[in-house]
Amino acid sequence: MAFEALSERLQNSISFVGKGEKITEADLKQMMREIRLALLEADVNFKVVKTFVKKVNERALGSEVLDSLSPAQQVVKIVNEELTELMGGEHTPINISKQPPTVIMMAGLQGAGKTTTVGKLAKHLKEQGLKKPLLVAGDVYRPAAIDQLQTIGRQLGFDVFSQGTQANPVDIAKQALDQARLNGNEVVLIDTAGRLHVNEELMEELRQIKAAVQPDEILLTVDAMTGQDAVNVAAAFNDSLDITGVVITKLDGDTRGGAALSIRAIINKPIKYTGQGEQLSALEPFHPDRMAGRILGMGDMMTLIEKAQQDFDEEQAAKMADKIKDASFDFNDFIDQMDQVRKMGPIKDLLKMIPGMNKIPGLDELNIDDKEMNQVKAVVQSMTPYERSNPDVISQSRRRRIAAGCGQSLDQVNRLIKQFNQSREMMSQMSKGKMGSMNKMMNQLQQGGQKGGMPNLGMPAMGKMQSPEQLKKEQEQKKIARLLKKKRKKK
Incomplete structure (x- = not known):
């Protein structure tokens, strides 16, 4: 996906000013150097880079940042505004003729x-x-x-x-x-x-x-x-x-x-x-402005909302909300929702439009392709209409028949049904505002992924996701490696 490398570099650059309550000109100088390198590596025109860095630096050196209690936020705001301006400032709609066509x-x-x-x-x-x-x-x-x-x-x-x-x-x-x-x-x-x-x-x-x-x-x-x-x-x-x-x-x-x-x-x-x-x-x-937000990891909720409004039927969504609330959500609804989401684009890209989601460890490794989702659909379509409408009646003998019908293993069918039931319960609890048992259910879902999840069935395996402690340790190791590299260059 475009901008991923640039996004990571720019976010790391800005993190240089997030260490303390105040920042110095030396901090800003280091950050500007990193921003310049990030833009040049992204193949941005050299003259454009020079002008952009100059503008950000001049604004960042102002008292509003140096005297701010949250310098990192101020710098992000400045970089965001200048990126937006660099790309045109605001959306320019198509010219529609007053006299068609x-x-x-x-x-x-x-x-x-x-x-x-x-x-x-x-x-x-x-x-x-x-x-x-x-x-x-x-x-x-x-x-x-x-x-x-x-x-x-x-x-x-x-x-x-x-x-x-x-x-x-x-x-x-x-x-x-x-x-x-x-x-x-x-x-x-x-x-x-x-x-x-x-x-x-x-x-x-x-x-x-x-x-x-x-x-x-x-x-x-x-x-x-x-x-x-x-x-x-x-x-x-x-x-x-x-x-x-x-x-x-x-x-x-x-x-x-x-x-x-x-x-x-x-x-x-x-x-x-x-x-x-x-x-x-x-x-x-x-x-x-939305593209600048994506680049800086701030998400793009407006585009996500527009995609949803374009692809989702309001009356259908209201009926679905009622089903989720009383836990009557069935496999027919599951397939409908999956098809609706697929219309909106790759799930990984949709998640990145949600502010803060880019910071979740392992998101880049989440890759649910059409082939895997088709295999999930095949399992559901191997069920009878009665089974799809009444998931609770699917006994072990029925599961064996479903597995034979879709060409998947019995274990895979069992996992899909188990995760479907857990997800249905979790959505019902969320809709009722009962958050007490949410953590327990989330842990169960995550453990299901760590044991193999739904291999080749489109359920995101969570096993590769790092804990916050692992992520912090990895970041510290990278920081030490960078410092050692700089010392070697000076020698």
């Missing part, structure tokens, strides 16, 4: 995820109220791009305007716009041609399309995996087209995140969306 021209190099982003953005805008999106296949040089856009259109139920590979891209864009006006499409998304690298031929074609359709938005798709080169690409496209915004893709990959922190400062154009997965729902509006 809203025309969005997508640009970018080959391999950046531009065509997929067209589909993602069309889906997102439809959910925001723009009716009948029209996708336009303007990349005539790559037949696969046209096929891909048509496949996406079929998946989403949206019209795709295409004239094959022989037509002129400028004519395609103009005719698509005429059709959209006739058919009442409220938004038109034009997928333009890409190249392996920026060249004048590409830019001239894009300028002609821009002049022909006068788009409300020109969004550049850049691949976060390309690091610093993404900034150079953004600068080149902006110089030729005067883009209105940026979509950064593949932020879920093994990327250092420097592009997201550099682009706004270099070209002064907002990042409007980020793509974090292959699914057509994996597109998020970019909020600089």
